[in-house]
């Protein structure tokens with residue numbers, strides 16, 4: 001049982017481990033100049049020197065911005081996506097706005113947000129919100145639109161109000177789709193939060209990466225990137241575990257899972 | 261008919277827009293009266309519009325022409341007086357067996373303990389004791405259909421609309437559920453309208469069998485069922501009267517099925 005759970009995890013570690021070994025070897029053998037690309041060993045050393053005292057507060061700042069932006073996007077995205085799915089008028093109004101922002105990199109909004117909110121907390125939360133809201137809206141829209149009509153009819157024959165129908169049938173039925181949207185949003189949240197911090201922030205992992213990069217302290221810069229990688233990966237794993245628990249009722253057919 | 265009309269269909273028609281741009285006339289000029297407290301079955305060839313007709317009585321699908329009234333008032337949408345069991349299970353997969361059955365109970369004016377008692381009783385009736393906390397995906401098709409039936413009964417509707425509710429069940433479970441339906445019908449003043457492919461089931465259960473034509477569906481004929489309802493099931497089903505009435509219905513249905521096959 002335990003081995004069964006650990007084994008796929010170990011398999012996932014195989015390719016990164018090989019990559020790190022090749023990387024370490026090519027720096028040591030002199031194929032790559034460690035001035036430009038520090039070896040994994042040097043990066044680990046830099047990480048140790050920085051320690052929790054330097055990294056944790058920055059990590060906390062970044063995670064806090066991500067959490068706030070993601071949470072607001074989840075709530076607004078679900079409500080807006082549902083509204084668009086239920087009302088064709090709302091869909092007609094909001095669809096062009098959403099479709100036109102779809103292809104734009106969300107970090108390009110940052111200068112505008114700096115103009116509005118100054119440096120610091122809010123421009124980053126806002127750009128995280130914008131980046132996260134879009135996938136949540138799109139997936140919620142599809143989830144709600146595709147609720148089987150017999151389920152809706154059953155509920156109507158039990159005398160539910162429109163409000164009751166939404167909370168007790170439409171939303172739970174759409175949850176598998178909504179959670180896929182949220183998982184995608186979580187990935188976007190990390191991307192834009194770091195990009196944002198590199199531009200405007202005085203705290204956060206993005207800021208650290210930027211200042212170490214500018215100062216040419218590449219082992220430390222890579223150390224921060226590694227921390228970021230690990231944290232983003234763990235966040236995704238935790239979110240997946242939450243999805244698996246939350247959707248334990250879902251009949252995933254005969255597919256043996258794997259992936260979203 | 262001895263009783264007052266509960267549901268009246270007058271010249272009901274339904275035309276669907278087909279995907280290619282054409283039209284599908286599913287039902288054309290269907291008329292029928294279903295008495296208060298009556299048990300009626302509808303039989304007819306596959307695709308003749310039985311489900312569509314039932315959805316219109318349920319108020320889920322708009323009719324294209326004609327009128328449908330219940331207690332002399334036109335049906336304009338779904339209502340708690342009309343409960344429905346669909347051909348395919350329409351359970352809420354995110355709720356357990358017990359939660360599914362509690363769903364309509366919670367929306368009635370019942371106390372918490374009455375809700376729990378009624379849910380327990382219904383779970384007992386459908387023979388799913390021990391499965392209360394399972395999700396639908398953990399049940400067989402027949403078990404899910406039993407939960408769907410119990411959930412509809414939990415709403416305690418005046419009129420029961422049943423769309424081939426026993427099709428997925430094995431012979432034994434089907435008999436148990438049929439007798440349970442008869443028991444509920446006799447114990448209450450509910451009006452029942454049941455669709456089936458199974459002529460034996462139609463004769464055993466109902467007072468009157470309505471026969472639909474091949475598409476476009478119409479009610480073309482009906483057979484009044486006269487059986488000694490006091491007899492135990494085996495005797496009833498093996499009686500000469502049963503065989504005779506079943507054959508009468510069977511011949512009419514077969515005629516329509518052949519007509520449908522020739523299209």
Ligand SMILES: Nc1ncnc2c1ncn2[C@@H]1O[C@H](COP(=O)(O)OP(=O)(O)OP(=O)(O)O)[C@@H](O)[C@H]1O
Pocket residue numbers: 276277278284285286305306307308309310311312313347475
């Ligand atoms: N939403 C729809 N759009 C277009 N055509 C439809 C729709 N629903 C039903 N039809 C058509 O209407 C006709 C009647 O369908 P219906 O499901 O009522 O038949 P049925 O008698 O219940 O069949 P079965 O015995 O196989 O369940 C069919 O030809 C079907 O293709």
Ligand SMILES: [Mg+2]
Pocket residue numbers: 310311312347423
């Ligand atoms: Mg049907």
